[in-house]
Amino acid sequence: MRTKIILLICLVFILIWPAIQLYQHRHFQIPIVAGPGVTRVTKLSHYLPALKGTMADTWIFWLEGQESGGKALILGNSHANEPEGMLAALVVIENGLVERGTLLVIPQFNHSASRATRPGDGYPLYFNIDTKWGKKKFRMGNREASPLDQWPDPDVYLHYPDKQLLSFLDARNVNRTWPGRPKGLLMEQVTYAAMELIRQEKVDLVIDIHGAETMFPVTNCIVAPEKSAKLATMVSLTVKATEKFDNHVEPSPPKFRGLSHREIGDYSDAMPFLLEAPIPFLDQPTGPKTEKFLLDGKDPFLLRLSRKNKLFVPYDETGWPIDKRVGQHLSVTLEILRQYSRRTPERSIIIHNVPRYAEVVEKGVGYYFQDPSQVRRDRIYLN
Amino acid sequence: MIAKIAVVLISMVVAYLVGQWRRFSVELSLFLAAFLGAGCGAIFSTPPWQEILRHLVEGSFTYLDVILVFSTATIFMAVLRESGGIDYVVQATMNSLGKIRPLALFILMVIVLIPGALTGAGSVSLLVVGAPVAAALHHLGLSRPRIAAILFILAGLSAAAPPVNIWAMILCAGTAIPYVGFELPLGLPVIFLGTLTIFSLGWRPEKIAEAKENWEKMDIPKGMSWWRIALPFMVLFGLILAYRLWPFNLPVLGLPLQFFLGSITAWLTSPKKLNFFLISRETMVRILPLVSTMVVIGMLQQVMTATGVRGLISYAVISIPLVLLFISLAVIIPISEGVLTYGAAAILGIPLIWYLDSLGYHATVAISGLSLLWPLGDGLPPTALIGRLSVMVSNYEGSYWSFLRKTWFPWIIITLAGILMVIFSAKLSFLVRWSTG
Numbered sequence: 001m002r003t004k005i006i007l008l009i010c011l012v013f014i015l016i017w018p019a020i021q022l023y024q025h026r027h028f029q030i031p032i033v034a035g036p037g038v039t040r041v042t043k044l045s046h047y048l049p050a051l052k053g054t055m056a057d058t059w060i061f062w063l064e065g066q067e068s069g070g071k072a073l074i075l076g077n078s079h080a081n082e083p084e085g086m087l088a089a090l091v092v093i094e095n096g097l098v099e100r101g102t103l104l105v106i107p108q109f110n111h112s113a114s115r116a117t118r119p120g121d122g123y124p125l126y127f128n129i130d131t132k133w134g135k136k137k138f139r140m141g142n143r144e145a146s147p148l149d150q151w152p153d154p155d156v157y158l159h160y161p162d163k164q165l166l167s168f169l170d171a172r173n174v175n176r177t178w179p180g181r182p183k184g185l186l187m188e189q190v191t192y193a194a195m196e197l198i199r200q201e202k203v204d205l206v207i208d209i210h211g212a213e214t215m216f217p218v219t220n221c222i223v224a225p226e227k228s229a230k231l232a233t234m235v236s237l238t239v240k241a242t243e244k245f246d247n248h249v250e251p252s253p254p255k256f257r258g259l260s261h262r263e264i265g266d267y268s269d270a271m272p273f274l275l276e277a278p279i280p281f282l283d284q285p286t287g288p289k290t291e292k293f294l295l296d297g298k299d300p301f302l303l304r305l306s307r308k309n310k311l312f313v314p315y316d317e318t319g320w321p322i323d324k325r326v327g328q329h330l331s332v333t334l335e336i337l338r339q340y341s342r343r344t345p346e347r348s349i350i351i352h353n354v355p356r357y358a359e360v361v362e363k364g365v366g367y368y369f370q371d372p373s374q375v376r377r378d379r380i381y382l383n
Numbered sequence: 384m385i386a387k388i389a390v391v392l393i394s395m396v397v398a399y400l401v402g403q404w405r406r407f408s409v410e411l412s413l414f415l416a417a418f419l420g421a422g423c424g425a426i427f428s429t430p431p432w433q434e435i436l437r438h439l440v441e442g443s444f445t446y447l448d449v450i451l452v453f454s455t456a457t458i459f460m461a462v463l464r465e466s467g468g469i470d471y472v473v474q475a476t477m478n479s480l481g482k483i484r485p486l487a488l489f490i491l492m493v494i495v496l497i498p499g500a501l502t503g504a505g506s507v508s509l510l511v512v513g514a515p516v517a518a519a520l521h522h523l524g525l526s527r528p529r530i531a532a533i534l535f536i537l538a539g540l541s542a543a544a545p546p547v548n549i550w551a552m553i554l555c556a557g558t559a560i561p562y563v564g565f566e567l568p569l570g571l572p573v574i575f576l577g578t579l580t581i582f583s584l585g586w587r588p589e590k591i592a593e594a595k596e597n598w599e600k601m602d603i604p605k606g607m608s609w610w611r612i613a614l615p616f617m618v619l620f621g622l623i624l625a626y627r628l629w630p631f632n633l634p635v636l637g638l639p640l641q642f643f644l645g646s647i648t649a650w651l652t653s654p655k656k657l658n659f660f661l662i663s664r665e666t667m668v669r670i671l672p673l674v675s676t677m678v679v680i681g682m683l684q685q686v687m688t689a690t691g692v693r694g695l696i697s698y699a700v701i702s703i704p705l706v707l708l709f710i711s712l713a714v715i716i717p718i719s720e721g722v723l724t725y726g727a728a729a730i731l732g733i734p735l736i737w738y739l740d741s742l743g744y745h746a747t748v749a750i751s752g753l754s755l756l757w758p759l760g761d762g763l764p765p766t767a768l769i770g771r772l773s774v775m776v777s778n779y780e781g782s783y784w785s786f787l788r789k790t791w792f793p794w795i796i797i798t799l800a801g802i803l804m805v806i807f808s809a810k811l812s813f814l815v816r817w818s819t820g
Contacts (some may be wrong), residue, residue: 014436014440015440015738017436017437018436018437018439018441020441021434021441022437022440022441039594079485083501086466087551117441118441118687119442119444119681119806120445120681120685120688120690120726121442122430122438122442122444122685122686122687122688122690123683124434125434125437126617136607140578151637152448152637152638152640153448153635153637153641154626154630154635154637155501155502155503155623155626155638156546156547156552156627157546158626158627158631160630160631161631163630164562164563165546165552165562165563166552166555166559166562167549167553167555168549168552169553171635181631184631185635201746213737215733215734215737215738216558217737217738217740217741223437239407240629253561256561256564256622257558259563279667283731283734284694284697284699284729284731284733284734285694285695285697285701285734286430286691286694286698287384287385287388287429287691287694287695288388288424288689288690288691289429289688289689289691290428290429290689299694300384300385301385301694304698305518305698307699308702310701310741311736312737312741321421338701
């Protein structure tokens with residue numbers, strides 16, 4: 001009995017430190033600076049009050065122009081282990097100035113997932129981005145919402161409304177729960193609230209920013225359904241010609257339900273686009289999952305596989321750094337807005353002061369983040 | 384970097400072997416491997432020292448849901464067994480079907496396939512119907528190791544059977560392939576291979592006299608009846624099916640709660656008075672080694688990823704030349720399942736499917752083929768999850784390997800079927816078209 005008690009005490013001591021680390025991760029706040037272009041900040045729960053007070057509720061940043069025009073919605077961190085989406089969204093929030101139309105930005109779309117870790121996958125808890133004023137620290141999240149916020153999982157997830165069978169994990173994956181339902185699972189409520197936002201605000205364009213493995217065929221691309229395909233093709237050709245990077249177009253499969261690029265188009269008038277940039281960190285045959293690897297995307301195994309033509313993107317000793325990934329996303333996003341504005345001038349969205357690919361690669365994404373300690377408190381939103 | 388990862392891998396293997404040499408249990412040896420692997424990795428800051436405990440604790444939660452399902456399902460079966468229900472079912476089944484052997488065997492196969500097919504977990508098949516089916520097979524004159532072999536193969540096939548196949552779902556989720564069109568590519572091989580298994584291993588009776596004697600000695604409690612047995616199962620399967628039929632009108636209960644509600648029903652309908660808490664406690668003590676294996680496997684998986692060992696293994700597999708790869712699938716897939724359980728589908732399966740897809744192989748059929756191979760690994764150490772459960776529910780007390788040896792014939796046929804499905808996936812794509820109409 002004495003041995004058991006001693007072992008129990010040892011176990012408690014062993015558990016204390018990791019428990020504190022995991023608790024701090026879940027409650028770590030990222031200060032987001034509302035840039036000069038941000039006119040108001042609301043919460044997603046405005047469109048579905050049931051979300052209020054839950055970990056799934058999240059900030060919406062509004063960048064409204066002097067002149068009325070079209071509306072676009074940018075989603076970052078649909079998958080919180082693909083941080084380029086959130087970083088691109090933050091660059092827009094902290095720097096963008098809208099002249100015409102409205103830009104709505106949700107940097108942490110799956111807010112619950114951004115506060116979860118990924119058991120079994122050995123991720124770092126945080127990553128730091130170098131800025132002019134020091135390091136800006138971010139939580140590393142998970143693909144799915146935290147089970148602390150949505151649990152238990154069903155034995156199999158049935159997508160609403162098609163009843164397509166999906167993996168039980170997808171019940172917590174917001175990019176499988178579109179278009180959602182008001183009294184459904186928490187993640188279904190999140191996507192329903194976003195659909196309500198899109199429908200009520202008459203949003204024209206929805207840009208959902210992701211990252212994908214280099215060994216995944218649907219990477220380094222724009223995924224678009226039939227209604228967005230023409231515009232996506234124009235964008236792809238333009239960035240290739242003017243900014244010299246590839247970003248091909250992938251059709252949204254009509255039979256694969258629950259994805260933003262499928263359901264938003266089917267259940268609203270908006271044109272959806274899902275952007276993918278290669279994130280080597282998510283590949284399986286890689287070295288240790290470190291913060292450095294997350295940011296520089298350099299890996300010896302992927303380099304060897306690239307030489308054997310087993311990757312779907314070009315890959316060399318330079319890896320696929322975060323600046324390149326964020327830069328691509330920003331350029332493609334700006335190009336989508338520009339091409340759409342050209343085609344429908346009455347619903348145009350004109351934005352300035354957001355850097356493009358070459359600038360982000362040159363200066364680094366951190367260059368575009370403001371020092372929260374030098375900003376008025378009412379312009380800081382903790383997320 | 385590759386040399387550093389190799390050093391970590393060697394340290395983990397050595398730690399495991401030392402554990403086994405010192406006669407530690409499998410789970411303690413695995414823990415030693417995870418702990419020393421993390422420590423060795425920390426020399427190279429992968430992971431940093433201050434993160435070692437966090438990785439071990441976080442990793443231990445990887446299979447929390449699976450552990451809850453095991454625990455509640457085993458309690459469910461334990462309550463049924465204590466109530467005398469299992470003995471009653473066996474006696475009744477053998478009275479009505481015992482004389483028509485092929486029909487009895489076929490029906491017993493279907494009984495094992497259903498729970499796993501509905502939940503995607505072969506363990507659920509074993510925990511729910513394993514014991515009564517084992518008893519029925521025993522009364523059909525089969526020896527304990529042969530019964531365990533039949534149950535192991537059928538439980539594995541039940542997990543692969545549609546509509547729910549967790550390996551396929553993990554692969555679909557990771558490769559952005561819709562989980563549709565799997566009914567025939569999975570259903571047909573499962574029925575064919577299941578029938579072959581039960582007939583090849585169960586056709587010839589071995590110990591009729593002893594079996595009959597045991598059967599007649601069964602002590603069925605007074606008042607036991609079909610409805611007392613059926614009601615707990617009706618509650619369990621009713622709850623599972625109800626979610627399938629009305630998913631948008633019912634709350635998600637989850638398998639652990641569904642099994643718990645089934646257990647409570649079994650306790651209420653028992654003709655004799657049972658101490659529910661005592662049964663639960665004894666059951667948990669019995670499955671503690673299995674639970675601790677799952678906890679430690681999660682830690683091991685996390686440490687392997689944080690140190691790069693997982694990536695090294697994954698890289699080694701997809702670097703194999705194609706012809707050699709197809710041949711080595713017979714070994715790689717089951718062993719990966721034995722070490723990582725469902726984690727194997729993500730670590731090896733996802734890059735493998737992307738690679739095959741890029742070469743023109745049909746992803747859905749290839750996934751189905753691989754799904755037949757993974758369950759075989761559930762009989763291999765260190766986890767041997769389904770193998771150990773098969774041995775447990777069939778009350779076999781001999782050597783584990785002598786039971787596993789009995790599976791050689793269906794094992795080889797299933798392996799061939801799985802690999803051929805992958806190789807000829809493009810030609811078999813009509814099965815997907817027929818499934819989707």
